[in-house]
Amino acid sequence: MKITFLGTGCMVPTKERNHPGIFVKQKTQGILLDCGENIQRQLKIAGIKNNKITKIFISHWHGDHSLGLPGLLNSMSRFEYNGTLEIYGPKGTKKFYEHMNKSFESTVDVEVKITEIEEGIAYEDDELKIIVLPLEHGVPTIGIRIEEKDRLRINNVKAKKLGLEEGPLMGQLQQGKDIVLKGKKIKHKDVTYIVEGIKIAYISDTVFCKNTLAIAKNVDLLIAESTFESSLEEKAEEYKHMTAQQAATVANKANVKQLVLTHFSQRYKDITVVLDDAKQVFDNTIAAKDFMKIKL
Numbered sequence: 001m002k003i004t005f006l007g008t009g010c011m012v013p014t015k016e017r018n019h020p021g022i023f024v025k026q027k028t029q030g031i032l033l034d035c036g037e038n039i040q041r042q043l044k045i046a047g048i049k050n051n052k053i054t055k056i057f058i059s060h061w062h063g064d065h066s067l068g069l070p071g072l073l074n075s076m077s078r079f080e081y082n083g084t085l086e087i088y089g090p091k092g093t094k095k096f097y098e099h100m101n102k103s104f105e106s107t108v109d110v111e112v113k114i115t116e117i118e119e120g121i122a123y124e125d126d127e128l129k130i131i132v133l134p135l136e137h138g139v140p141t142i143g144i145r146i147e148e149k150d151r152l153r154i155n156n157v158k159a160k161k162l163g164l165e166e167g168p169l170m171g172q173l174q175q176g177k178d179i180v181l182k183g184k185k186i187k188h189k190d191v192t193y194i195v196e197g198i199k200i201a202y203i204s205d206t207v208f209c210k211n212t213l214a215i216a217k218n219v220d221l222l223i224a225e226s227t228f229e230s231s232l233e234e235k236a237e238e239y240k241h242m243t244a245q246q247a248a249t250v251a252n253k254a255n256v257k258q259l260v261l262t263h264f265s266q267r268y269k270d271i272t273v274v275l276d277d278a279k280q281v282f283d284n285t286i287a288a289k290d291f292m293k294i295k296l
Contacts, residue, residue, distance in 0.1 A: 002296075004048065005262065005291065006290065007038075034065040089117075119134055122144075128149065129147045146202075147197055153192060155192060206241070222251050248279070260288050
């Protein structure tokens, strides 16, 4: 997976930080997590073409997470987006999408499929599963977990000893099927090994709650909002956000490998205070910045 941070700011953007948006590339899938204002320009700067987006997940319909959608869809229409764009979001997504389209004279010619989901498997194919769980932010909000499925790989040393060569039989073994070679049965488990799929989680605006732990459990990378540092915990609670230490607590308790903080309040000219706040609880933490890329 390749993750590109398109916007790492909060409700008020700054010169350095756009409204929220994260692009996740996984083989044939291009998944946009939230669609803040100005997102299409951020995509262009990052070198990501609109037609690479196959799915958009709106965590919730506050403006800083969704106002980039009208412009993005118009650009997609202009440049003849192929296929069906899948848009996922919490309860109310269909209503908000319809209202949005009625607010502009321009016509969206992109074929769009809207899915409202608050809990469960939003999407699944042979290689990927995307799960959402409800969070607590005062409006319907979802956390998003993207999982590559475990896959089988050939042990080349064992395969060579058995006289196996590249071809259909190798493919069948990687699919978990036993084969027959020169009259001899070869079990897939004897020549393959399991490669665990990459798992990432995205926790947008929310207070610390049980589903923050569930969505993050054992992931390789947790991307979590950390609007405030812990000295402003009362303000965070008032606006239903997490502090950096709370995000780090999630990472610690959920057995996360790495934590990336994002969604920073515009009050922080220097994000070091937020990062240091989190590192008191979970050391393997970094602070996201616009156009930062992570490859897993």
